[in-house]
Amino acid sequence: MSAPPEGLPAQMAVRIGSLQLASPLGLASGTCGWGAELEGMVDWSKVGALFTKGLSLQPRQGHPPPRIWETASGMLNAIGLENPGLEGFVADKLPFLRQLRREHGVVVLVNLFGTLAQEYAQLAAALDNLEGIDGVEINLSCPNVEAGGIEFGRSAATAFAVTQAVRRATRKFVAVKLSPAGPVLELAAAARAGGADALTMGNTMPGLAIDVRRRCSRLAAGSGGLSGPALRPINLRCVQQLFEAGSLPLIGGGGIATGDDALEFILAGAVALQVGTATFANPDAVGTIHAQLQTALGVDHLTACVGAASRPPPP
Amino acid sequence: MSAPPEGLPAQMAVRIGSLQLASPLGLASGTCGWGAELEGMVDWSKVGALFTKGLSLQPRQGHPPPRIWETASGMLNAIGLENPGLEGFVADKLPFLRQLRREHGVVVLVNLFGTLAQEYAQLAAALDNLEGIDGVEINLSCPNVEAGGIEFGRSAATAFAVTQAVRRATRKFVAVKLSPAGPVLELAAAARAGGADALTMGNTMPGLAIDVRRRCSRLAAGSGGLSGPALRPINLRCVQQLFEAGSLPLIGGGGIATGDDALEFILAGAVALQVGTATFANPDAVGTIHAQLQTALGVDHLTACVGAASRPPPP
Amino acid sequence: MVAARRKQAAKVVRIIRLGDPEAGLGQVDLCASGLAVGVEAGRFAMLEAVGRPDCILKRPFSYFGTEGPDQISFLIKEMGAGSRGLLQARPGDAIEVLGPFGNTFPHLASGAVWGVAGGVGAAPFGLLADRCARVLLGTRRQAEAGFAAALQARGVVVDLATDDGSAGFAGSVLALLEKALQKAAQPPQALFACGPTGMLAATAALARAHTLPCYASLEERMGCGFGVCRGCAHRDVSGGWRCICVDGPVYDAAQIFAAPASA
Amino acid sequence: MVAARRKQAAKVVRIIRLGDPEAGLGQVDLCASGLAVGVEAGRFAMLEAVGRPDCILKRPFSYFGTEGPDQISFLIKEMGAGSRGLLQARPGDAIEVLGPFGNTFPHLASGAVWGVAGGVGAAPFGLLADRCARVLLGTRRQAEAGFAAALQARGVVVDLATDDGSAGFAGSVLALLEKALQKAAQPPQALFACGPTGMLAATAALARAHTLPCYASLEERMGCGFGVCRGCAHRDVSGGWRCICVDGPVYDAAQIFAAPASA
Ligand SMILES: Cc1cc2nc3c(=O)[nH]c(=O)nc-3n(C[C@H](O)[C@H](O)[C@H](O)COP(=O)(O)OP(=O)(O)OC[C@H]3O[C@@H](n4cnc5c(N)ncnc54)[C@H](O)[C@@H]3O)c2cc1C
Ligand SMILES: Cc1cc2nc3c(=O)[nH]c(=O)nc-3n(C[C@H](O)[C@H](O)[C@H](O)COP(=O)(O)OP(=O)(O)OC[C@H]3O[C@@H](n4cnc5c(N)ncnc54)[C@H](O)[C@@H]3O)c2cc1C
Ligand SMILES: Cc1cc2nc3c(=O)[nH]c(=O)nc-3n(C[C@H](O)[C@H](O)[C@H](O)COP(=O)(O)O)c2cc1C
């Protein structure tokens, strides 16, 4: 996990399971569309991996507006997992992703969700036959219809079931994405048992904001997911907890906006990273962060820094 | 729970269980010391309740420095529950609290913690005989020695055991303080079953910050608790969730710094509030928030607003 | 032609407060090399006052004017932290500009159109002086009518309506529009509308009644401005969502606002 | 006498950049009615540049000087967002001041004391010109020695030491102190020290060797400044924690730094 992959420029290259990334920085699911939206505004050579918007078997319309609201150093979103469905994805979105992969070496991971474990598996099976996709990322923050709408990610048993079903359906790389709402250690164990290659830590934290004049929630859907710098200490702590527990390779994220933020996640134990909300204000946030991270690393190899944070020395 | 108490100036007065508060605003545990530290800098008439620093049977020294670190719109703390122990509390701290209660009508609640359920109960029993204390607040965010150091607040069974032990040891008001790290619904049910009078929602969220130059955590203890505005959407969402599940009366808090923040918590379902981190930058934050809240309420009674937030109307 | 979308660090040239200071209106002029390239009526930019870390997202504002290839102007109303940060900037301060984004109002013959604007919906009409014979602008009261003078300074003929009658026509801009359409010797060939959703829907209904084409510029909360956050969804007549930052913000109103079900 | 602790909205009178701009040093002068009341050497205030929402906590700074009852001065080094916000303020801007907090350096006879300062530890000596015959100030290089001139302007006799020898004595302030003590015709009756913990410990050891009383002003990260957050704990010789914002920041060094275990 921590030897720099062969044949790649050494300092920033990372290997995670079977994947080789030229840059540790990925674009987080739901914050980079299907890639094409960013064309011309991002330096693709700095994008190690692209995690697509969440994909379901059938197209989904998503929630009515307002869908987003800014909070203190963060934002809430309740987009409602709007997406074109498997068929629409293959017809309209995949061609550009193939081109990205071919021309820029961007690793493409499709973020999956469903309302039944079987739906995740069907999606993974369908994608398994397609060229131009390196793997999938399982989004567990979705209501499980068979469990009365409780999210897959709230129980180790369902997390295991989904991971195993996907693992059996695909030979490609499988990452499982956890929310800091946890219980992260149990879920991590379930994902490993289910055969995942890596964990993404992680998703947004449930949050709420209320318009006190109109006395209603700021989002049409009620609550939403908190992302951005406000989330960073929370996800960072989960990454370190997972790393110390000896988990699968970790893809870290949550509020990364600078090279120092990225390095914090690496020092806590992440091998690769996801940049989400920062892309909204700066479409080439990944390029900016890449340059800053390189400066912050100095002469060190990134892989030598993974999990290197200790307690502070006594004064 | 929502009728304004008799004989108190109506708009801002609240009743929660057996307690009558002249103001819904409380000073949160660990952010107001033992009251005396704020003397001369706060308008006590605006303080409905004071929640003391966490108290244990024996004195505790707490963690080495650094104990605090500021993050994006928030801060991490790992104070380590430094306190003078029961005897020291009674000798040195209680006299001032009695005076506060007598002269300003401030309701005094002692925040309790222990490493065994029995310790919580012993503390509660000892306090039960003391004049000048209106009740206790159980801090569940403490390592349970009998469960290998897992926090009481991570399991409904231990939360129930602690609550019940305290309930049996005291006739005074008992609030149980939950962390947004949850699982909040299960813990709320356990606290109710154990005989609590109210829930405080809530405590800090575990978080981490790393000094990338020195490659160590910012806090000597490693991780810490995240408080301040960054936490607000998270705790606010938990309050609404508990309110909608029909829980015990709720004391809401997390990042309250303005009257609008306070009103958000009330509209989400809180009857009373706690102001913590905001007091650090403005010792009379409660006074400021009180004035703003009164303006924001307009002609409404506060109690009429509890839980009044809905979904936004369609455009 | 779709202009290259880009991020530029612009400098504040000047900030002109408009009308009653309490109303919080201002014109913000920015410059940077090539900043005006690709700017057209209806398009918008995402703006952020650099060094004000109280916002993590940029905010959308319609282009109001250009001055040569390097200078652009916006009309901004203070609503919260984002707009306040822009209006409080001082000459020389840096403002980050992402854009231009979005589509444009159609290129109809000069003078063929009437504009209908509510509040901050005034902004895009600064670039439509030639296409619009007149712009009907509605605000609550005179104190909030500061954008009228800014439009007039760009050669726009403005008919003001105030809800409280403190200036111009007393009543809503819709009532003014209805009256004007009734008595017009030269009725317009189309309406361009920009303002709150309720006003746009009413304008669309009136246009339908008069069988006039109507183009409306929609508003939703935007997280990015370039199609990746999916925050800016707006319902269309088919019941689907339009992502108005890339698909709009300007639409044939008939695609968005359904004809009223006949009673 | 403990002065009433209070929160005041002060105005920036001026900000004077000191020395090499890159070193990020400045003197910040503030005024408000009665702002200087209760200010004494060793005490500190918690400061916040109003309208810069990038910090939620105030930051501690030692009082450096007063000018009549209404004006106070600080010496500030840019470390991060909090200090930057203060140094970037402009005349007329509002700065919130909480204080005065903490205890004071003891009132020893005029000229009886030598000061030992490291970096931002220079600040409290601005109020100690009469008590201190001289202040030995250590910095890394000349470019960072901007505080020396500010001290001299307040009548303080400064002996500068730079780690790289680019100005004054070449070496640490400790080495300079040791040399000065050895060759002093008039040795001091006590040392006052302020700076990084390591420097304070070494100064305490040297004072012990010379059987001189030593008073040290400690530094820890502070959340509040008035005793409620318990963030500012510092270990004392008994192994307990001192809450230095209320108990300190000035201590008899013997209470804090243990004598080295004899080898
Ligand atoms: C395509 C487009 C073009 C725009 N052009 C202009 C323009 O030229 N000039 C201009 O001044 N504004 C324009 N706006 C609106 C502007 O983007 C918002 O006013 C701004 O984003 C508010 O941000 P803020 O941080 O100042 O306020 P926030 O803190 O985000 O909001 C403050 C308060 O105002 C309310 N509010 C915010 N935005 C809106 C809104 N759009 N409608 C109703 N209530 C709202 C919020 O509910 C909140 O209570 C445009 C919006 C869009 C989508
Ligand atoms: C009683 C007292 C008096 C003080 N007086 C002065 C004074 O007169 N003038 C002055 O310039 N400063 C003084 N300080 C230090 C000052 O408070 C800090 O430099 C300031 O709080 C840093 O805040 P920031 O937001 O600028 O930096 P932050 O963002 O908080 O920190 C930036 C970086 O600097 C490091 N850092 C911050 N504070 C310290 C520290 N105290 N020691 C070592 N590294 C640190 C951090 O680790 C971080 O990496 C005093 C501190 C105390 C406790
Ligand atoms: C608008 C928005 C939409 C998102 N959609 C998805 C999604 O479809 N699937 C998913 O797994 N995560 C989704 N996320 C979560 C992000 O991928 C990321 O994990 C999270 O935002 C934390 O990172 P950040 O703080 O850098 O944004 C979304 C986040 C945002 C802000």
Ligand SMILES: Cc1cc2nc3c(=O)[nH]c(=O)nc-3n(C[C@H](O)[C@H](O)[C@H](O)COP(=O)(O)O)c2cc1C
């Ligand atoms: C420095 C500090 C110390 C705290 N100590 C305690 C404590 O002893 N017991 C407890 O229940 N909560 C403690 N808390 C949590 C606060 O009471 C409060 O619940 C939390 O900080 C969220 O509110 P805030 O964002 O307004 O600070 C502490 C918080 C801080 C910042």
Ligand code: FES
């Ligand atoms: S504003 Fe982000 S997709 Fe339209």
Ligand code: FES
């Ligand atoms: S700084 Fe808060 S207790 Fe000392």
